[in-house]
Amino acid sequence: MQTKLLTNNTTDLQTAAELIRSGQTVVFPTETVYGIGADAKNPGAVKKIFEAKGRPADNPLIVHVSEKSQIAEIAAEITEDAQKLIDAFMPGPITVILKKRADVPNEVTAGLDTVGIRMPSNKTASEFLRLCGCPVAAPSANLSGKPSPTAFEHCVEDMSGRTAAIIDGGPCDVGIESTVIDMSGEPVIYRPGMISRAQIEEVLGKKVRAAESVKDGEKPRSPGLKYKHYSPKGRVVIIRGSLDEAADCVNSQTKPTGVILFDEILKEIKPKLKDGVRCVSLGGINKPDEAAAALFAALRKMDELGAEIIFAPEIPDTDKWAGVRNRLYRAAGGKVYNAAEFAGDGNKKEIKTVLFVCTGNTCRSPMAEGIFNHAAKERGLNITAGSAGLFVAPGSEVSENSVKAAAEIGVDISGHRPTRITSELIERSDLILTMSSGHKMMIASMPEAKGKTFTLCDYAGGRGEISDPFGGSLEVYEKCMREIKVKIDKIIKRLETQ
Ligand code: TXA
Numbered sequence: 001m002q003t004k005l006l007t008n009n010t011t012d013l014q015t016a017a018e019l020i021r022s023g024q025t026v027v028f029p030t031e032t033v034y035g036i037g038a039d040a041k042n043p044g045a046v047k048k049i050f051e052a053k054g055r056p057a058d059n060p061l062i063v064h065v066s067e068k069s070q071i072a073e074i075a076a077e078i079t080e081d082a083q084k085l086i087d088a089f090m091p092g093p094i095t096v097i098l099k100k101r102a103d104v105p106n107e108v109t110a111g112l113d114t115v116g117i118r119m120p121s122n123k124t125a126s127e128f129l130r131l132c133g134c135p136v137a138a139p140s141a142n143l144s145g146k147p148s149p150t151a152f153e154h155c156v157e158d159m160s161g162r163t164a165a166i167i168d169g170g171p172c173d174v175g176i177e178s179t180v181i182d183m184s185g186e187p188v189i190y191r192p193g194m195i196s197r198a199q200i201e202e203v204l205g206k207k208v209r210a211a212e213s214v215k216d217g218e219k220p221r222s223p224g225l226k227y228k229h230y231s232p233k234g235r236v237v238i239i240r241g242s243l244d245e246a247a248d249c250v251n252s253q254t255k256p257t258g259v260i261l262f263d264e265i266l267k268e269i270k271p272k273l274k275d276g277v278r279c280v281s282l283g284g285i286n287k288p289d290e291a292a293a294a295l296f297a298a299l300r301k302m303d304e305l306g307a308e309i310i311f312a313p314e315i316p317d318t319d320k321w322a323g324v325r326n327r328l329y330r331a332a333g334g335k336v337y338n339a340a341e342f343a344g345d346g347n348k349k350e351i352k353t354v355l356f357v358c359t360g361n362t363c364r365s366p367m368a369e370g371i372f373n374h375a376a377k378e379r380g381l382n383i384t385a386g387s388a389g390l391f392v393a394p395g396s397e398v399s400e401n402s403v404k405a406a407a408e409i410g411v412d413i414s415g416h417r418p419t420r421i422t423s424e425l426i427e428r429s430d431l432i433l434t435m436s437s438g439h440k441m442m443i444a445s446m447p448e449a450k451g452k453t454f455t456l457c458d459y460a461g462g463r464g465e466i467s468d469p470f471g472g473s474l475e476v477y478e479k480c481m482r483e484i485k486v487k488i489d490k491i492i493k494r495l496e497t498q
């Protein structure tokens with residue numbers, strides 16, 4: 001198919017609208033991302049969208065309008081709450097799901113009885129939609145699975161030869177797709193976007209739920225939740241750690257490597273990176289708007305630069321960052337790695353021995369050792385744990401309250417003898433887990449500990465410290481034991497799939 005490349009002047013937009021009316025597809029800009037549109041009431045035209053994208057037929061499309069009055073041509077009913085969102089946020093980066101009218105084809109909604117409706121604020125989009133004169137079904141104009149296109153060039157790359165025309169509207173302002181909210185029943189946000197949950201809750205005057213992403217085998221309420229998304233060709237890896245740990249991790253890679261980071265951090269880390277590492281900015285560290293506008297282009301840029309491993313930063317788990325976090329974490333398969341652990345190509349040695357470390361080896365680390373060995377045995381995991389202290393007083397003994405607390409879950413540590421940490425012990429251990437970041441700092445200075453020392457909480461995928469129960473009541477010890485147990489259960493799960 002010959003693809004017409006059009007500008008956004010009125011004559012070209014008229015040509016594009018004519019193509020839509022004759023049952024063709026057209027790629028057009030919006031404020032969020034580019035979409036590939038077809039006449040929503042023409043099933044044959046809608047099918048062409050699925051073909052062009054390689055999109056699974058069970059993933060519904062959203063319908064775009066240029067006037068609020070058109071919503072009644074698509075939705076069976078506009079509830080009072082839905083109307084509040086329409087008044088507050090349309091035109092703009094939001095999609096509202098409502099009960100559909102019977103004449104909306106199943107091809108658009110993938111057989112669901114609801115339909116997503118969106119009114120873009122982008123000037124080109126709204127003029128184009130007005131000229132079409134019909135509601136336009138449109139998903140993002142990327143090949144299925146790739147990052148959504150936020151620039152004309154991205155669309156040309158993905159859709160040349162697959163669509164009748166592509167309209168050039170320059171770069172998209174928002175940069176990530178619209179917030180998708182289901183208003184056909186109790187409100188649920190299916191996809192976070194730059195219109196935040198807090199903004200929606202304020203307009204509705206009530207709390208709104210956000211849908212979890214969907215695990216394998218579950219039936220999602222929004223089909224799009226189940227597909228892997230936003231993936232460049234390279235592997236996206238989110239890392240956490242100090243600047244030096246991150247630089248070491250990047251420098252230790254043998255494959256072509258890229259880094260996507262906030263300006264402030266890029267400035268600091270760049271001088272520490274080896275030659276040839278590709279860096280792309282996500283904008284300012286406190287600017288979710290800038291990150292949203294930059295993210296998909298950054299992922300595509302990494303492909304262009306040939307990066308096979310793409311490191312990216314953790315994104316704050318806050319309402320304002322929810323959209324950016326959702327897109328980046330899905331591109332990374334939802335995992336966050338410790339930079340020190342991912343160093344050396346991520347080719348980790350198999351873990352057979354774990355060493356738990358605290359201050360005196362009388363309370364926390366003996367409990368951790370006992371709980372770990374007990375759980376590992378129960379699950380048939382062939383890993384053995386030991387424990388040691390940084391400062392062990394001669395003649396010290398395991399604390400009575402630790403013994404009692406561990407006994408409550410069937411773990412016997414009464415025979416434990418406190419041991420001081422030595423460099424041989426560190427060398428012999430494949431993984432060293434400390435109770436606090438202070439402990440970690442002390443050990444990490446030894447060369448034998450490099451790349452294998454983490455805090456227990458970090459390694460379990462969370463944050464925080466296991467505080468010292470020393471001298472406390474049995475209750476304090478029990479609480480500490482339970483905290484350790486929660487973390488160890490997570491670590492065991494992680495080690496089972498190493
Ligand atoms: O910003 C945007 O929304 C862009 C621009 C082009 O408007 N469009 C877009 O469409 O991102 P798409 O198809 O890539 O994403 C729409 C998402 C999908 O995850 C889809 O599963 C979900 O919305 N969706 C659409 N209709 C739905 C419905 N009736 N019920 C549940 N989820 C629906």
Ligand code: MG
Pocket residue numbers: 139140148
């Ligand atoms: Mg999409």
